[in-house]
Amino acid sequence: MPVELGSFETIIGMDWLVKYQAVIVCAKKIIRIPWGNKTLIIRGDGSDQGNETRLNIISCTKMQKYMLKGCHVFLAHVTTKETEDKSEKKRLEDVLIVRDFPKVFPVDLSSLPPTRQVEFQIDLIPGVAPIAWAPY
Known part of the structure; x- marks a missing residue:
């Protein structure tokens, strides 16, 4: 009793x-x-001459009902997922704010950022606990 599935x-x-x-x-x-007294054969060699067998998808609930009735169940759903290259769709240059500030978003990041005129820092007092306020 052959079962034709296309390729797998x-x-x-x-x-x-x-x-x-x-x-x-x-x-x-x-x-x-x-x-039983037969042999189930699952083929994946394309011997169906291009007439691929379409598998119907059923719900999990329906499958459980069949199993509770004592039905012999063989379930397989094999799919392929195409990976698309998103790098060609989105580019940094397409973002408006990036185009307005080219010095902030340089193309080449070969070194550390340049020294700024003003160094920003927060001076902490030793031994003082942070303020425990809820952010809302």
Whole structure:
């Protein structure tokens, strides 16, 4: 009883494979699982000639109901996520405030900031505890 899934790349836990006596045939991209007097074959070799099987998504509640009824359940949802390069979309030069103050946002940060005319510091009195006020 072949089950065609298009292509897949997945990791199935060793405990699950042992429990169901599954056999992975890497060269053929299939998984064989004994099921009663038949063998369930999950294919990932593209032998469906481009007619990919579409898996319907069901809710967790519905899945739990099937499991409580004693149904044998095999559930897999394998997706790919495309990573997009956000560095091309957002650039520092596109921010208005950055363009207004080029000396504050230099392109090259090869050294420490230049010495300023006024050095800012807060002089603390030794032994004085900080003020414990709520910020609101």
